[in-house]
Amino acid sequence: MKTFVKAAGVAAALGLMASTALAQGEKVRVGLMLTLSGPSAVLGQQARDGFNLAVKEMGGKLGGREVEVIVVDDELKPDVAVTKVKGLVERDKVDFVVGPIFSNVAGAIHKPVTDAGVFLLSPNAGPSVFAGKGCNPNFFAVSYQNDQNHEVAGKVAQNRGYKRVYLLTPNYQAGRDAMAGFKRHFKGEIVEESYVPLNNLDFQSELAKLAAAQPDAVFTFMPGGMGVNLVRQYRQAGLADKIPFLSAFTVDESTLPAQQDAAIGMLGGSNWAPNLDTPQNKAFVAAYEKEFNAVPGSYSMHAYDTAKLLDSAVKSVKDLSDKKAVREAIAKADFQSLRGDFKFGANGFPVQDFYLVKAAKRPDGKFQTEIVEKVFDDYADAYAKDCKPAS
Structure with a gap:
């Protein structure tokens, strides 16, 4: 009987070891859900390329x-x-599902993703509804909370003494x-809040009212594509030299190749720019430009960071079916972000720095955004206080 029990124990131990080895060796499966067609396809393409570049640099592996x-x-x-x-x-x-834009x-x-017990990591979209009371332990925004770049x-409009601003x-x-x-820090007069349909490309009516x-x-x-057309039409209407242009995501590396000189000098809010002076960012920008012959934007940077985050999380857990361990590993954010400072708040959204950037033309003729000044340091979103993390 003792011999049998001992043999059974050894067999169980070997079975557990085999199971653990299998878990550790299982292929990691990641779904990238991005907008890859239509006027805004370039945003999804940048995210796809940024994620795949990171995976390629890691030898086609995560963790x-x-x-x-x-x-x-x-x-x-x-619905699609x-x-x-x-x-x-x-x-x-x-x-893991990585997306959307x-x-x-x-x-x-x-x-449908979080209810299935799958982790959803956003490389761009950061809706306010998921940052506060609607926070979910299976959702992480690796980018920002939507409000923050705006x-x-x-804040810049307030600091510069603008009294009347038109919003579009x-x-x-x-x-x-x-x-x-925008309105969280601007205390002046809102001349008008103008809303247009998503994917609208003709702004003549709005620009006439603005003028x-x-x-x-x-x-x-x-x-x-909305930003491409707006900037071109704004410049053509002669408004660029009369009314300062503040934005976010309107003038960036996804739109500048089409906007070109029409966008030079226009200002934006961002958590990053290609000329951010960190060693890891310089290496990323150089690698991305070599691989894709394009200047990377925040969409590619966030997706690259997402792959690095997943690499760190997968590396630290033995079994991906252990959701609690995976969740804790993601929340730890034990990786070097391209943007420098980075950690997750209790709501799964980042605490990070934000900058005023402007569109510029480089000596090599390519266009990029460049940092003007830091506006917020280690900045958490306004909704985090309303998130009650699952115990």
């Missing part, structure tokens, strides 16, 4: 394990996104977050 990256296009359609993300979760059995898509896929513009943004969650962010109002400045959030 030392082989990784399979499944890329899907949400088409900027929430829900169908596709359910495929990632139920059919492909992904361990737009907040209306984030709102649609958040529940808060930079509001698309009519969806991130647009409303942009307005809230007639003669504000001290304009603040806008127009990502992707």
Whole structure:
């Protein structure tokens, strides 16, 4: 009997060791859900390229394990996104979903992903509804809370003594977050809050109203193709030399290749710029430009950071089915962010620095944003206090 018990114990131990080894050696499966078609496709393409660059530099692995990256296009359609993300979760059995770019898509896929016990890591969208009372232990924004880059513009407008500002943004969650962010620090008069349909490309009506109002400045959030057209039309209307242009995501590395000289000197709020002076950022920018012959933007930077974050988390856990351990490993954020300072708040959103940046033309003829000044240091979002983390 003693011999049998001893043999059974050895067998159980060997079985446990085999199980652990299997867990440690399992392939990591990541679903990238990004906008890869339509006027805003460049945003998703930058995120895809940034994530894949990081994985390539890590030898095609995350945490030392082989990784399979499944890329899907949400088409900027929430209903399409829900169908596709359910495929990632139920059919492909992904361990992590990385995405999306737009907040209306984030709102649609958040529940089906997190309810399935899968971790959703956003490399861009940071809706306010998920930062406060609606926070979820399976959701992490590796980028920012939507309001924050716009808060930079509001703070700068206030500091520069602007009394009257015209606001212009698309009519969806991130647009409303942009307005809230700007107004959090700007205490002057809002001449008008103008909302346009998402993916609107003709701004002649809005620019006519803006010119007639003669504000001290304009603040806008127009990502992707919307930003390209707005900046071109703003410059063509002769407004660029008359009314200061403050923005976020309107003039950045995703839009500058098309805007070019029309955008030079325009200001924006950001948590990063290609010329941020850290060794890891210099290496990233050089590698990205060599790989893709383009200047990286915040979309690619955040996605690169997301891959590095996942690498650190996977490396520190023995079994990806241990959700509590994985969650704690992600929350620890034990990686070197390209932006320097980075940690997660209790709501799964970053605490980080924010800057005023401006569009510039480099000596080599390429365009990029460059840091003008730091506006917020180790800045947490305004909603974190309302998040009650799961015990």
